[in-house]
Amino acid sequence: MRITFLGTGAAGGVPLYGCSCAACSVAKTNAVFAREPCSALIESGTTRILIDGGLMDLHKRFAPGDLDAIVLTHFHPDHVQGLFHLRWGKGPSIPVFIPPDPDGCADLFRHPGILDFNPQKAFSAFEIGGLKVTPVPLIHSKPTFGYVFEVTGGPTFAYLTDTRGLPNDTQHFLQTIKPDGLAIDCTFPPSGQPKGHNDWTLALDCIQAVDPAQAWLIHISHELDNWRQSTNPALPNRINVARDGDWVDFTLPS
Amino acid sequence: MRITFLGTGAAGGVPLYGCSCAACSVAKTNAVFAREPCSALIESGTTRILIDGGLMDLHKRFAPGDLDAIVLTHFHPDHVQGLFHLRWGKGPSIPVFIPPDPDGCADLFRHPGILDFNPQKAFSAFEIGGLKVTPVPLIHSKPTFGYVFEVTGGPTFAYLTDTRGLPNDTQHFLQTIKPDGLAIDCTFPPSGQPKGHNDWTLALDCIQAVDPAQAWLIHISHELDNWRQSTNPALPNRINVARDGDWVDFTLPS
Numbered sequence: 001m002r003i004t005f006l007g008t009g010a011a012g013g014v015p016l017y018g019c020s021c022a023a024c025s026v027a028k029t030n031a032v033f034a035r036e037p038c039s040a041l042i043e044s045g046t047t048r049i050l051i052d053g054g055l056m057d058l059h060k061r062f063a064p065g066d067l068d069a070i071v072l073t074h075f076h077p078d079h080v081q082g083l084f085h086l087r088w089g090k091g092p093s094i095p096v097f098i099p100p101d102p103d104g105c106a107d108l109f110r111h112p113g114i115l116d117f118n119p120q121k122a123f124s125a126f127e128i129g130g131l132k133v134t135p136v137p138l139i140h141s142k143p144t145f146g147y148v149f150e151v152t153g154g155p156t157f158a159y160l161t162d163t164r165g166l167p168n169d170t171q172h173f174l175q176t177i178k179p180d181g182l183a184i185d186c187t188f189p190p191s192g193q194p195k196g197h198n199d200w201t202l203a204l205d206c207i208q209a210v211d212p213a214q215a216w217l218i219h220i221s222h223e224l225d226n227w228r229q230s231t232n233p234a235l236p237n238r239i240n241v242a243r244d245g246d247w248v249d250f251t252l253p254s
Numbered sequence: 255m256r257i258t259f260l261g262t263g264a265a266g267g268v269p270l271y272g273c274s275c276a277a278c279s280v281a282k283t284n285a286v287f288a289r290e291p292c293s294a295l296i297e298s299g300t301t302r303i304l305i306d307g308g309l310m311d312l313h314k315r316f317a318p319g320d321l322d323a324i325v326l327t328h329f330h331p332d333h334v335q336g337l338f339h340l341r342w343g344k345g346p347s348i349p350v351f352i353p354p355d356p357d358g359c360a361d362l363f364r365h366p367g368i369l370d371f372n373p374q375k376a377f378s379a380f381e382i383g384g385l386k387v388t389p390v391p392l393i394h395s396k397p398t399f400g401y402v403f404e405v406t407g408g409p410t411f412a413y414l415t416d417t418r419g420l421p422n423d424t425q426h427f428l429q430t431i432k433p434d435g436l437a438i439d440c441t442f443p444p445s446g447q448p449k450g451h452n453d454w455t456l457a458l459d460c461i462q463a464v465d466p467a468q469a470w471l472i473h474i475s476h477e478l479d480n481w482r483q484s485t486n487p488a489l490p491n492r493i494n495v496a497r498d499g500d501w502v503d504f505t506l507p508s
């Protein structure tokens with residue numbers, strides 16, 4: 001199972017439009033440090049799953065038929081804005097697995113086009129290709145699911161954004177799984193009372209509680225990049241701040 | 255006053271995602287025939303006005319401070335989807351003139367960021383830079399304004415999308431103005447009962463009724479391009495099917 005972090009940015013991304021802070025200035029001159037809207041690709045065998053639809057050039061990145069499914073964490077625009085255009089396409093419909101949110105975003109439910117929305121239940125696993133996918137509730141301003149991806153008898157990977165901390169039942173479920181990899185919202189630098197999202201402190205607390213083999217911080221704001229540039233905070237070896245384009249292979253135990 | 259047609263496509267654009275019709279095939283191999291979401295730039299002196307925000311790379315096309323204002327025809331996603339990202343930027347706010355639509359689109363009103371939304375009244379002119387701008391009601395599935403741009407004592411240009419025909423008061427207003435240029439929704443080939451948008455027949459009827467010096471057909475679907483490719487329908491000299499990137503200068507009468 002390969003995970004590719006297509007985008008690792010918070011809403012607005014890095015560089016933020018019109019911002020000349022240190023982090024945004026670096027990202028403007030060196031695309032390695034730029035952050036597109038938060039999104040990832042899961043590949044296992046011939047199965048390809050897109051997590052979230054916030055990349056605005058989805059219709060250019062993926063040819064028709066490339067994706068077996070899309071899973072959406074929630075219906076905030078930075079996670080669905082690329083679907084407004086894609087949906088009007090032709091050809092086979094794309095299954096889109098979603099949290100139960102009666103509002104969706106704008107007119108996506110009224111005019112789904114080629115998107116086939118499938119609301120899911122918390123902790124009730126479904127299958128895409130050979131992959132088992134389990135939605136786990138998160139804590140955010142709209143109904144939001146994280147997702148655990150599992151190859152039968154093989155590696156597990158959990159993708160958890162957007163969230164501020166973890167609900168108890170989600171934390172217990174993840175502690176039982178003890179995933180090989182975990183990606184988690186880390187929008188803000190340490191801030192005492194972060195709103196709607198994890199800050200650095202809370203993200204590291206969640207990782208410690210779940211104890212995955214490896215972890216990636218995602219949904220990164222320019223504030224977090226700035227703070228890291230100026231303070232160079234230490235991180236345990238197994239925890240990485242993800243960059244756009246980073247990928248990791250999880251292999252079956254031999 | 256210069257008008258540049260940044261995008262001339264209907265929702266979904268040309269090529270339409272996953273479509274292999276003749277028009278979409280041509281547009282895939284030759285970008286001259288591609289159509290981005292419907293949008294235009296008005297320039298007069300140092301004043302720059304963007305009509306509609308459906309281009310998804312707005313934050314890359316325009317540097318902060320480049321635009322004096324944005325005017326929105328209506329809140330369908332293909333006319334505002336690029337604003338979801340842009341709004342989170344930093345710096346001076348951008349005045350956005352809009353029709354009175356209490357819903358807006360998704361959470362744009364709740365989280366406007368740097369966008370400063372200004373609802374307007376039909377036929378009540380406002381000023382941007384030296385330009386007089388008059389909103390005129392159109393006929394569509396959401397509250398929708400066309401806009402007439404006027405340089406004092408000089409040329410006038412009317413931009414009318416999305417619409418199916420013209421309300422009587424709008425038609426009378428435009429007949430009085432007799433604009434130098436007019437751009438109008440022409441989404442479909444002749445179809446008898448077009449829904450929500452003009453077809454070819456209705457668009458030409460509207461142009462004949464208003465009698466502008468020059469006219470451009472915009473908000474073009476792949477169906478219209480296909481139909482034109484196969485039938486090569488005649489057009490009066492003063493009427494053009496706009497292409498992305500086309501521009502026209504209207505000069506002051508000498």
Ligand SMILES: [Mn+2]
Pocket residue numbers: 010011038076078079162219
């Ligand atoms: Mn987000």
Ligand SMILES: [Mn+2]
Pocket residue numbers: 074076140162
């Ligand atoms: Mn969110």
Ligand SMILES: [Mn+2]
Pocket residue numbers: 264265292330332333416473
């Ligand atoms: Mn439209």
Ligand SMILES: [Mn+2]
Pocket residue numbers: 328330394416
């Ligand atoms: Mn519309």
Ligand SMILES: [Zn+2]
Pocket residue numbers: 015016019020021022023024025222223
């Ligand atoms: Zn910044």
Ligand SMILES: [Zn+2]
Pocket residue numbers: 269270273274275276277278279476477
């Ligand atoms: Zn087509």
